[in-house]
Amino acid sequence: MGKAAAPKKNWAKKDWIYPHRHLLGIEGLSKQDITRILDLAEGFIEKNRQIDKKYPILKGRTLINLFFENSTRTRMSFELAGKRLGADVINMSVATSSVKKGETLIDTAMTLNAMHPDFITMRHPESGAVHLLSRKVNCSVINAGDGSHEHPTQALLDALTIRRKKGRIEGLTVAICGDILHSRVARSNILLLNAMGAKVRIIAPPTLMPPQPEKLGVKVFNDMRKGLKDCDVVMTLRLKTEYMENSFVPSSREYFHFWGLDEEKMSYAKKDAIILDPGPIIRGLQIDSKLADDIGRSMILDQVEMGVAVRQAVLEILSHTLQTK
Ligand code: CP
Numbered sequence: 430m431g432k433a434a435a436p437k438k439n440w441a442k443k444d445w446i447y448p449h450r451h452l453l454g455i456e457g458l459s460k461q462d463i464t465r466i467l468d469l470a471e472g473f474i475e476k477n478r479q480i481d482k483k484y485p486i487l488k489g490r491t492l493i494n495l496f497f498e499n500s501t502r503t504r505m506s507f508e509l510a511g512k513r514l515g516a517d518v519i520n521m522s523v524a525t526s527s528v529k530k531g532e533t534l535i536d537t538a539m540t541l542n543a544m545h546p547d548f549i550t551m552r553h554p555e556s557g558a559v560h561l562l563s564r565k566v567n568c569s570v571i572n573a574g575d576g577s578h579e580h581p582t583q584a585l586l587d588a589l590t591i592r593r594k595k596g597r598i599e600g601l602t603v604a605i606c607g608d609i610l611h612s613r614v615a616r617s618n619i620l621l622l623n624a625m626g627a628k629v630r631i632i633a634p635p636t637l638m639p640p641q642p643e644k645l646g647v648k649v650f651n652d653m654r655k656g657l658k659d660c661d662v663v664m665t666l667r668l669k670t671e672y673m674e675n676s677f678v679p680s681s682r683e684y685f686h687f688w689g690l691d692e693e694k695m696s697y698a699k700k701d702a703i704i705l706d707p708g709p710i711i712r713g714l715q716i717d718s719k720l721a722d723d724i725g726r727s728m729i730l731d732q733v734e735m736g737v738a739v740r741q742a743v744l745e746i747l748s749h750t751l752q753t754k
Contacts, residue, residue: 447746451563451570454579455620463624467589470735470742477513477737485515487748490547494520495537496573497528497553498671502708502733503573503582507550510740516547534558535565542566548744551575554672556613569747577611577672582743583707584617586735588625590728591662593735594703599626604656604698605647606632607666607688607715610639611673614707615666619645632656634688636677637668653688657697664705665690665715681714691717695726703728 445465449457476482492511496504504520511518521541523529528537534553538561541549548569551559556576563570574580592598603622609615609631622629623646631642632650642649650656657663668678678684685691690704704720704727712718721727 447750450747450750451572452581452743452747453560453563453570453572455581455584455617455624456579458581458621458624460624460626463585463588463621466585466739466742466746467592469745470585470589470738471593473513473738473741474734477734482513483515484513486745487511487514487516487547490516490748491545492516492518492548492550492744493541493544493546494518494573495523495541495549495551496520497523497551497558498574500552500573502736503550503552503580506733506736507571507573507740509737510744511548513737514741514744516744519546534561538562538565542568548747569750571743571747574613576613577616577669578613579617579620580613580707581617581621582736582739583614584621585743586732586739587614587618587664587705587707588621589735589739590705590732591703594728594731595661598622600628601661602628602630602659603662603664604630604632604650604660605664605666606653606656606690608637608668608677609633609642609666610637610677611669612666616645618664619647623647630656630660632688634678653690653694654697657694660698660702662703662705663690663695663698664707665710666707667709667711667715685714689713689715689717690720692720695720702726705729705732707732 494504494507508518546568550571550573551562552573553575556578559572559575572579572581588598595601605615619629629647630650631647632653706729710716710721
């Protein structure tokens with residue numbers, strides 16, 4: 430296998446510097462910020478396919494992963510991203526931590542801060558919890574998903590997946606379908622896609638639509654076929670049942686019939702349309718199993734691959750911010 434070239438450090442050009450100490454959301458990022466993060470991530474992809482995947486650019490740095498909700502993709506990819514860049518990575522197990530003895534989030538944050546980490550990634554069920562943490566610590570904080578608010582690295586990896594497959598984001602029509610109401614992935618994607626000049630549609634039953642959805646800068650549809658018509662990108666979302674106190678849908682069968690992505694509904698999108706899903710996918714509920722496995726159209730595993738590269742880029746950019754603060 431050939432040696433991969435070092436990632437292009439476009440972010441370090443004098444005309445741009447990442448303007449924040451943290452990555453708390455897509456909100457507050459410009460088109461240029463997003464583009465530079467994607468450009469840097471692009472440079473890690475080939476290296477991650479080699480036998481030697483390491484660039485020791487975070488040697489001596491410490492990353493703590495603090496997940497108050499379950500995760501496979503985000504936690505694993507932050508761990509891999511940190512390790513491949515040479516950082517020491519600690520995964521705090523909330524289930525076996527002193528949180529279970531009643532320690533508050535603030536006290537947990539201050540305790541971790543006293544150990545001088547350089548980065549903390551946090552996932553938490555409460556919207557705003559990551560902002561709160563960022564005000565209590567000296568290191569960079571990365572939002573790995575807070576309630577129904579934001580999941581910025583998911584939107585960045587989705588954007589990288591789309592850009593690599595379609596060659597651009599601007600001008601594309603992207604339909605986000607399913608449980609928009611509870612989805613931090615939808616919110617971050619809407620912000621990012623709007624910033625990048627895509628045309629965004631959201632498709633959901635009325636019970637799973639956020640209040641005043643038009644204010645998000647999207648076109649709103651309550652019909653899958655109308656919403657998918659001539660789309661370039663279709664993004665399906667899981668029903669976030671862990672956020673639902675009551676039942677928001679009559680039955681799984683009925684939900685799939687009206688709102689699940691299948692071959693027939695997909696035929697309304699453009700012929701070369703691609704399918705994204707942040708995962709975990711619930712086969713036969715938000716998406717038909719065959720479509721999810723259709724490697725010509727389904728980008729689900731590409732998204733996972735891009736997740737590591739995007740998180741490497743974010744860590745590297747924030748490490749530069751730390752050096753200059
Ligand atoms: N997409 C995503 O956030 O997946 P995980 O919950 O597995 O991290």
